[in-house]
Amino acid sequence: xxxxxxxxxxxxxxxxxxxxxxxxxxxxxxxxVGEGPTPRAFDAYRVGSSPRLRYERLDLARQREVSxxxxxxxxxxxGVDTVVCVxxxxxxxxxxxxxxxxxxxxxxxxxxxxxxxxxxxxRSLVALGSAFVYRLDAGHANHLSESSDxxxxxxxxxSVRTWIDCDMLYHGExxxxxxxxxxxxxxxxxxxxxxxxxxxxxxxxxxxxLRATGxxxxxxxxxxxxxxxxxxxxLHSRRTGVYNIAGRELMPLSRLGHWTRRPCLPVPGPLxxxxxxxxxxxxxxxxxxxxxxxxxxxxxxxxxxxxERELGFRPGYRVGxxxxxxxxxxxxxxPAPSHP
Amino acid sequence: MTIPEEPGAGxxxxxxxxxxxxxxxxxxxxxxxxxxQDADTSLHAWLDALERVAAQPRRNDxxxxxxxxAPSAADVEIAPELRRLESWIGAGPLRQVSAYLExxxxxxxxxxxxxxLLRAFPFFYSIYRAYFRVQSRGHEHIPSEGxxxxxxxxxxxxxxxxxxxxxxxxxxxxxxxxxxxxxxxxAGTLPFVNVFFAKVGQVxxxxxxxxxxxADGEPVLVFPEGVEGIRKPITQxxxxxxxxxxxxxxxxxxxxxxxxxxxxxxxxxxxxxxxIKPLARLLGIPAAPVTPTFPWFGPLxxxxxxxxxxxxxxxxxxxxxxFGADDARDPTVVRALANRVRRSVQTLIDRNR
Numbered sequence: 001x002x003x004x005x006x007x008x009x010x011x012x013x014x015x016x017x018x019x020x021x022x023x024x025x026x027x028x029x030x031x032x033v034g035e036g037p038t039p040r041a042f043d044a045y046r047v048g049s050s051p052r053l054r055y056e057r058l059d060l061a062r063q064r065e066v067s068x069x070x071x072x073x074x075x076x077x078x079g080v081d082t083v084v085c086v087x088x089x090x091x092x093x094x095x096x097x098x099x100x101x102x103x104x105x106x107x108x109x110x111x112x113x114x115x116x117x118x119x120x121x122x123r124s125l126v127a128l129g130s131a132f133v134y135r136l137d138a139g140h141a142n143h144l145s146e147s148s149d150x151x152x153x154x155x156x157x158x159s160v161r162t163w164i165d166c167d168m169l170y171h172g173e174x175x176x177x178x179x180x181x182x183x184x185x186x187x188x189x190x191x192x193x194x195x196x197x198x199x200x201x202x203x204x205x206x207x208x209x210l211r212a213t214g215x216x217x218x219x220x221x222x223x224x225x226x227x228x229x230x231x232x233x234x235l236h237s238r239r240t241g242v243y244n245i246a247g248r249e250l251m252p253l254s255r256l257g258h259w260t261r262r263p264c265l266p267v268p269g270p271l272x273x274x275x276x277x278x279x280x281x282x283x284x285x286x287x288x289x290x291x292x293x294x295x296x297x298x299x300x301x302x303x304x305x306x307x308e309r310e311l312g313f314r315p316g317y318r319v320g321x322x323x324x325x326x327x328x329x330x331x332x333x334x335p336a337p338s339h340p
Numbered sequence: 341m342t343i344p345e346e347p348g349a350g351x352x353x354x355x356x357x358x359x360x361x362x363x364x365x366x367x368x369x370x371x372x373x374x375x376x377q378d379a380d381t382s383l384h385a386w387l388d389a390l391e392r393v394a395a396q397p398r399r400n401d402x403x404x405x406x407x408x409x410a411p412s413a414a415d416v417e418i419a420p421e422l423r424r425l426e427s428w429i430g431a432g433p434l435r436q437v438s439a440y441l442e443x444x445x446x447x448x449x450x451x452x453x454x455x456x457l458l459r460a461f462p463f464f465y466s467i468y469r470a471y472f473r474v475q476s477r478g479h480e481h482i483p484s485e486g487x488x489x490x491x492x493x494x495x496x497x498x499x500x501x502x503x504x505x506x507x508x509x510x511x512x513x514x515x516x517x518x519x520x521x522x523x524x525x526x527a528g529t530l531p532f533v534n535v536f537f538a539k540v541g542q543v544x545x546x547x548x549x550x551x552x553x554x555a556d557g558e559p560v561l562v563f564p565e566g567v568e569g570i571r572k573p574i575t576q577x578x579x580x581x582x583x584x585x586x587x588x589x590x591x592x593x594x595x596x597x598x599x600x601x602x603x604x605x606x607x608x609x610x611x612x613x614x615x616i617k618p619l620a621r622l623l624g625i626p627a628a629p630v631t632p633t634f635p636w637f638g639p640l641x642x643x644x645x646x647x648x649x650x651x652x653x654x655x656x657x658x659x660x661x662x663f664g665a666d667d668a669r670d671p672t673v674v675r676a677l678a679n680r681v682r683r684s685v686q687t688l689i690d691r692n693r
Contacts, residue, residue, distance in 0.1 A: 140539075
């Protein structure tokens with residue numbers, strides 16, 4: 001039986017993963033950490049005198065706080081042997097993207113990796129990365145496998161830069177004989193209700209975004225529930241390496257924006273930067289989240305055959321539109337007919 | 341040796357090894373040395389030796405390629421979106437496209453959209469039937485399943501040759517197959533065009549895309565001349581330019597046969613009098629052509645003339661029966677095999693002009 005430390009458990013993806021692992025009989029204790037207060041969603045899981053789930057509030061970008069956690073008796077007593085690194089989201093579902101906090105994503109990855117390597121108890125590390133790290137060639141849809149090149153262009157957008165830095169940090173330890181490292185590269189993550197995570201252009205609250213006229217990049221998407229399943233599979237697998245994780249659906253950015261109530265307004269390419277900057281000055285901070293560089297014109301789909309072959313991951317949820325209780329059409333993730 | 345030897349291969353007007361291609365080869369060919377005459381002799385001797393090696397049976401060490409199979413056109417109903425066109429187009433072509441799209445919804449990994457393909461097919465079929473009045477033969481050489489690479493000559497300013505070949509292969513294959521044409525990367529940077537091409541099944545030519553298409557068992561259409569083919573002047577029409585070799589590498593890795601195809605008519609649809617290359621470089625476009633109608637009639641001058649198209653498919657060449665995936669890394673082998681395909685296409689053109 002394995003016990004797990006989940007970072008950023010207060011964020012939507014972290015919460016989803018914690019819930020999934022809590023229902024897994026092969027997982028013992030779960031320690032969730034995050035910057036926010038204890039999520040109310042955890043109340044149901046923290047009953048009894050010695051609950052399987054504990055939550056601690058700490059700043060993962062602070063070396064001292066993370067060090068104290070890894071050397072604490074409570075972590076030792078929980079028998080934690082696996083770390084699930086959920087990344088800092090670019091924005092909360094309700095608010096605008098927090099640009100100033102984005103570089104902390106890299107700092108957190110570095111600190112966590114360092115302590116996981118130093119700790120004798122930690123045997124595995126499962127990290128969530130982003131598929132936006134790949135270099136895109138010209139084209140509506142680039143089909144990308146795990147061996148595709150990363151975008152090491154120094155002028156890459158800062159939001160993507162942090163993903164690349166984290167990716168390279170984890171990638172550097174994949175051959176480590178003591179610590180098993182699994183890196184899951186995720187495309188745009190969608191959740192029921194129309195929430196969008198880990199997409200530099202669509203994160204944050206609903207509202208219009210900008211895209212280049214004449215381009216409508218193809219977007220790979222994955223349901224948040226499938227992300228939790230992939231983490232669970234990676235946890236119990238003995239494999240190490242990088243895996244692309246994606247759902248069945250692919251859709252152009254215009255449709256993705258429409259479905260998630262973030263309509264992407266076409267703006268002529270040369271004016272895109274000026275329009276986004278102008279809107280940001282007028283207080284529409286989320287318009288700055290317009291995809292930068294090649295991602296604003298070129299799309300990608302992910303080759304997930306390696307994850308299917310080695311982890312046994314097949315997307316189990318479909319993403320579609322459904323009419324919500326208030327009559328509005330919203331994104332819904334539902335189990336696919338062949339869901340295991 | 342099952343590779344068909346064409347009469348006149350290597351000795352025609354532009355047969356076999358052209359001047360440009362020889363120049364390219366001599367750099368990397370270890371057998372070539374000395375003056376041009378010696379180099380010429382060495383090159384031909386080396387190519388002959390390579391063919392002899394190719395004739396020997398070789399261990400078949402690669403795994404079988406996976407296959408994708410659509411239902412036969414006779415087994416499916418016409419898609420509801422196309423039924424209103426039945427009296428105009430006829431049931432046969434509509435059944436073909438409906439059978440191909442059976443079971444496909446949304447977008448595939450390369451952006452092919454069922455919705456867009458259904459809308460675009462009547463337009464391209466009209467051009468195929470009424471404007472270019474396409475005649476074709478040799479469809480039986482396109483494998484009915486599994487991956488294959490269709491290598492054709494390229495001509496005309498706008499890629500109608502690709503569109504006509506795709507429509508032709510779709511109409512004459514059972515079960516219907518849609519060759520996925522490989523586009524130059526420049527096409528992927530064009531606003532609107534990149535989206536439309538992807539939605540009707542065309543794919544930008546990256547190694548990942550090419551490899552995955554063949555691994556999925558798709559037929560892939562390539563124009564190995566690249567943009568050199570579409571910008572060649574009228575004096576060079578139907579004379580093949582040097583071939584790029586990437587398609588051979590992928591064909592060997594995926595164990596896919598190569599089907600040579602000749603498209604006659606494309607070089608007549610917009611005869612280029614001359615290409616202003618400095619202007620093209622300045623504008624960052626592949627060609628700045630002057631034709632009898634362009635730029636005199638503005639953008640309308642780019643429209644192709646209503647020439648008759650003829651498409652001829654040659655016998656498939658099974659390189660993978662003699663060469664393994666490892667040979668894809670050998671530039672001399674790959675270059676020689678590309679030249680072999682080039683000779684086949686040139687022979688098809690010369691025989692049927």
